[in-house]
Amino acid sequence: MGFGKPPSGFSSLVLEEGVLVPAMVNSHTHIELSWMKGLLKGGHGVHDMAKEMRGLQPPSAAEKRRLALSALKEARSQGTWFYTDTSNDPDFPGFLRDSVYFEGKNYFEILGFSSERSAERIAAAGKIMKEDNFLLPTIHSPYGSSPSIMKFVREHERDNSISIHLFEASEESMLPMERGRTYRFLQEIGQYERHDEMFQKPLLDYLFEQGMLSFKKILLAHLTYAGVSEIELLSKHIPHAAWVLTQRSNEFLGQNRKNWNELLNSPLTLLLGTDSLATAPDLSILNEMLRIRERDFISKERLWKAATYDAYNYLEIHPSRIPWFFFAGAKPDLSSMEAAEKIFVLRD
Numbered sequence: 001m002g003f004g005k006p007p008s009g010f011s012s013l014v015l016e017e018g019v020l021v022p023a024m025v026n027s028h029t030h031i032e033l034s035w036m037k038g039l040l041k042g043g044h045g046v047h048d049m050a051k052e053m054r055g056l057q058p059p060s061a062a063e064k065r066r067l068a069l070s071a072l073k074e075a076r077s078q079g080t081w082f083y084t085d086t087s088n089d090p091d092f093p094g095f096l097r098d099s100v101y102f103e104g105k106n107y108f109e110i111l112g113f114s115s116e117r118s119a120e121r122i123a124a125a126g127k128i129m130k131e132d133n134f135l136l137p138t139i140h141s142p143y144g145s146s147p148s149i150m151k152f153v154r155e156h157e158r159d160n161s162i163s164i165h166l167f168e169a170s171e172e173s174m175l176p177m178e179r180g181r182t183y184r185f186l187q188e189i190g191q192y193e194r195h196d197e198m199f200q201k202p203l204l205d206y207l208f209e210q211g212m213l214s215f216k217k218i219l220l221a222h223l224t225y226a227g228v229s230e231i232e233l234l235s236k237h238i239p240h241a242a243w244v245l246t247q248r249s250n251e252f253l254g255q256n257r258k259n260w261n262e263l264l265n266s267p268l269t270l271l272l273g274t275d276s277l278a279t280a281p282d283l284s285i286l287n288e289m290l291r292i293r294e295r296d297f298i299s300k301e302r303l304w305k306a307a308t309y310d311a312y313n314y315l316e317i318h319p320s321r322i323p324w325f326f327f328a329g330a331k332p333d334l335s336s337m338e339a340a341e342k343i344f345v346l347r348d
């Protein structure tokens, strides 16, 4: 491939024909949900998915960990190496960091929209943050975390960074008006409560006022249903934010983006993710790129940047840490790489 600086010593290596690429970055996933692979029927958007997930019977903690490791191992064997992972289980990030298959950042997501639930979760999060110095506290979304959780996250931020699901649900922006599917979803699960901070405000104004968009690094997962004016506001006020596309997961949920051009022409940095195995078949960014190319949404040059150098820059991954993967026998195109039988890591 024609980009990047090859690893030192590369010129003295004798290799068969193949493709050498720097490691790929999965900028949005929830590895702890790997046990949900193939269990959801999908097709009905994010709120029905959440309800479906609540009905699943989880396996033991040991089995959850085994399935997570096997998902990581599979993605590593295709060149995916670094993750921005979001977890609700406080014990999971430590387990991931101990694994040889995981490199990355761990966001700890604090969920709860009603005041009662938020108070419980905030009390628990305070304790958890003391026990694990590497956890980066974050909110789930404007509807998944209340104003009091946002205040807690602002006060306990680490790394001056945040990862938020934003405009992932089709009628999310109508929540402050107490209308639409997101509002009905919160009512159905018994979590809706009117918060004065949010009531009748445009969603982005609310997030700005809560300080949720005042971070050095802002990962906005999805933006599927962000309107043109919302993309303009994000571009104007937080041009340094990143937008994380998880195409296969969006398709699984039956979500159709209409704003491709507005987002691709905006100053937001495009990054790639898979989301969890509840909605994606694997954690591989190579496979994610293949799907996006099949749909012809984004050029392959831009996708490679999003999977590698733009992600290293955005996530501040030092180049000396980045391994290179050799796809033996492959030609420099995604399907040939995907079909390569022998893929291995070249070390300095």
Ligand SMILES: [Zn+2]
Binding pocket: 028, 029, 030, 165, 221, 275, 276
């Ligand atoms: Zn997600």
